[in-house]
Amino acid sequence: MATVNEITNRDVDFAKWYTDICRVAELIDYSSVKGSMIIKPYGYAIWENIQKILDKMFKELGHENVQMPMFIPESLLNVEKDHIEGFAPEVAWVTMGGNTPLEERYCVRPTSETLFCDHYKKIIKSYRDLPKLYNQWCTIVRWEKTTRPFLRSREILWQEGHTMHRTEEEARNETITMWHVYEKFQKEYLALPVIVGKKTEKEKFAGAEETYTIEAMMQDGVALQNGTSHYFGQKFAKAFDIEFLDQDNTMKTPYQTSWGVTTRMIGGLIMTHSDDNGLVLPPKIAPIQVIFIPIGKDEQVLNKIKDIINKLPETITTKIDLTDKSPGYKFAEAEVKGIPLRIDLGNRDLENNTVTLVRRDTLEKTTVSLENIEKTIQNTLEDIQNNLYKTAEERRNKMLHTAKNYEEFKKITNSLPGFIKINWCGEMACEEKIKDETGYKSRCILIDEKADGNCAICGKNGKHKIYFGKQY
C-alpha cells in the first residue's frame, strides 16, 4: 500500500490532492485505455453500497430493473433532434463487426432515452400499461477529451430511470419525487449538504423540458453536479409516435421522465469529507465501518474482539486486521482508507477493561470502558455520520455568497470561492455574459426562494433567485 506521504496537501494543489487520494486509498487505477479508469475493490465496494441503498429506494417506489442494449443505431439516436445535437459530438461509434463494415453505424449508449422510447412504443398500448417505471444499472460512454477519476470519464457507471405516465401531473410528480430521492440519499447516506434546484434553459438536459439538479459544493468551493431528474413532457413520445388508448376511448400521448446518478457521487464524497491524511468516509456508505487492530498476538485479545463483533448488529461491517504488518502501519492504512472508526485492543487494555477508539473524522483518540462497548460503537458511528454532515454544511454555508449587482458578483469571483446567489431576469443573455466573463455557470434556480429585487446583471425585473459557481 502507498502511504499518507504520497498525498499532496490540499493547500498546495487541490486537484493533485484529489487524484492522490483516489490512488493512495486504492479506489481507482489508471488503465492502458485512455480516458477510462479501473475501479479497484475498495472503490467498487463503495459503489456496491450506493447501488444497494438506491436500488431499494427505487423498488419501494414501484420501479423495476431492466436491461437495454448498449448500442444505439444511428437512425434511432437521430429521432429526437435536440437530443442528437446534444450527444452526437461525444459518442463512440462502432463501425465494424469482426472484419465486416456495418451497414449502419452504432453508437455506444451515452444515455438510453431513445432505446427506452423504442421499446415503450411496442409495449404501451392502453392506459392499463401505464405507468411504466423502469430503471437500468449500466455503464455509458461519452468520449470526453480531458478526464478525471469518478468526475469525468469516457465510461461512466450509473443508473438511469426512464418512466412513462398517463398524465402530465403524474410525470411531473415522478420527476420531483426522484429528485428528492437523490437529495435524501445524498444528505442522509453520503452526508453531502447538497443544494437542489432547477436548471436553466441553457443548462438543462438535451431534449428535456425541465431538469432538476442536485448540486454539491466541494471543499474548494467548486460545484459538482451530482444527479439530475428530467421532465420530458411529450417530446420524445411524439417523436417516437407513442400512443395509448385511454379510459375515455381516445388515443393519447404519454408523459415521460428520466433520472440518473453516477459514480461521480464517489468523487463528491471524497472532495467533501477527506483531508490531508487521506480518505474520510461517512459510516453509512463505508465498506468497512469499524476496523479492529489487535495489539500483540494474545489469543485473549482476539477472542475479546470476536466477542465484541458478535454482539454488534449485523448491519455494522467490521474487519480485524490480522496481517503481520506493524501496528503503526495498520493505523496509517486505516487512516488513509477512511475507515470511520478504529479500535485498538491489547493485553493492557484487557487488564484495565478499556479499549482505544480513534475516530477518522476528528482523528480524536479516546480510551473508553469495555462495558457496553457495543453501544458506544453504535453511538460513535452515528455521531461521525452527523458530524461529517454538520462540518460540511458549515463549511458550505461560509461559501454561499450573495451579490446585488454585477460589480459585487465579479468582486466575489476574484476573492472568495463558492456559489454566488443573485436575482435574475431569466434571460439567457445575462447567464451567458456571466459565463463568458467570469467562467461561472448557473448552478440552479431555487424553487422555494423568490426574487426580491432586479436582475443583478441587466437591472431588469428579477424573476428568479439563482446560484452561479465554477464547476467540475
Added chain:
Amino acid sequence: MATVNEITNRDVDFAKWYTDICRVAELIDYSSVKGSMIIKPYGYAIWENIQKILDKMFKELGHENVQMPMFIPESLLNVEKDHIEGFAPEVAWVTMGGNTPLEERYCVRPTSETLFCDHYKKIIKSYRDLPKLYNQWCTIVRWEKTTRPFLRSREILWQEGHTMHRTEEEARNETITMWHVYEKFQKEYLALPVIVGKKTEKEKFAGAEETYTIEAMMQDGVALQNGTSHYFGQKFAKAFDIEFLDQDNTMKTPYQTSWGVTTRMIGGLIMTHSDDNGLVLPPKIAPIQVIFIPIGKDEQVLNKIKDIINKLPETITTKIDLTDKSPGYKFAEAEVKGIPLRIDLGNRDLENNTVTLVRRDTLEKTTVSLENIEKTIQNTLEDIQNNLYKTAEERRNKMLHTAKNYEEFKKITNSLPGFIKINWCGEMACEEKIKDETGYKSRCILIDEKADGNCAICGKNGKHKIYFGKQY
C-alpha cells in the same frame, strides 16, 4: 399479457416453443438493435437472483469485485496470439470518437483477460500481492450472426473471475473450486442436473491450458454449455511480462485462472423445466415463489392472506394478485409465468378452514387445511425444488447413451436425442471426424471415469471417457 394460446407445443417446434416462452412469460423483448435483446423486468429479476446468490458464494471464497474498462485497444488484445485468433473475428470495433477517427481502434470487450493482465502487471510486485482474486459483473460483446434470446446474443450479461496465484497448485485448485461452485449453484438453485468435465484441446478457451465445463442437457437432448473455468498456467502472464519477487528473493511468473457464467443459464432453466403451458421456475430462483389469488373481494379473505404472509419467513417471496382481472385470467398468468406455487383463497375456503394449492411443476391442485399452512407452503416449495431436479435428472438419464464403435454412434445420432459416451484415444482427428460427419461436438472428458476399451472411432488405445452431443 399474452396467453398460453400463443405458446407453440414442444412437439411441434421446440425452437419456437422456446422463444414463445421467452416472450409470453415476459422475460425478454426484441429491440431495433439487431442481435441484442431487451431483458424485461421479470427476466431481469431472475438475473438479479442469480447475481445475488453467486456473488455471495464468490465473496465467501475471498473474491472481490472490480470494474475494468469496456474497451480494449487493438494492441492490447493482440498481446496473446491464441487469444486474439480466437476472438478477432467476432468483436465490435469502435473507430470514431465523436467526429474524430481514433488513432488506434478499440474493440468492445469480448472477455477481459487482456485488461486484467495489463492491470495485474502494474499491481503485482511481490508474493505479498498474491493471490489476486478479482471478479467483474458486466456485459460483453461478440458479433454473432445468428442470435437467440439468452443463448446467443451480440451482447451478453455475465460475470468473469480473473485470478492470479503464486503457485501452479494454487491456481489449479482455484480453477477446480470455481468449477464446482458453478456446478453446486446450477444443481442446487437452478435444479439443473448438469454434467461436468474437461474440454478437449479443440474445444478449450482461446489461450487457456485447460478448460473445465458445465454441460446441461435440454429437454430435446441438445447440450447447453452453461459455464466454464479456465486454467491459463503462465501463458498470459508471460505474454504480459508479469513477474513478482517471491519469498526466496527470486523473480517468478504467477499462475492464472478465469471463469464465467452468463444469462445463458436462464435459457438453460427454461429449456429444462418449462412445459407447453409456459415457464416453470425452481422456487430457489423464482422472483415470486408464491402467488395468492383472492377469490372475491371480501376483506376477511385479504386479511387471512396477509396473515399467512406475515407468518412466512422473510426469505419467501410472495405476491397478492389484487388486479381487477378475472380469477381465470390470474390463474393463466401465474401459470405462464412459472410461479412455483399458487394459492387460491375465497370465503368458502375460510368457512371450511381450507385453502387451494396449485403446484406449477405438476399442475396438481389440492385442498389443504389452513392449520399450519405456513409449514405446508415451505414444505411444498422444497418439494417442488427437489421434484424439478429429479424429473430433469430422470429425463436426462434416459438420453445418456453409450456407443462401443462408430457404427453404434452413428445409429444413435440417427435415432435418439441426447449425449453419447465413448472411449476416445484423445486424438483430434477422431473428434473432428465425428463433428464433420454427424454434427456432434465433444461436450467434455469425464474426470472420474476412465476409458475401459479402445477408441470407438479409430480403434486405437482408449485414453478417456468422453461425451459427444449436439449443442445450442
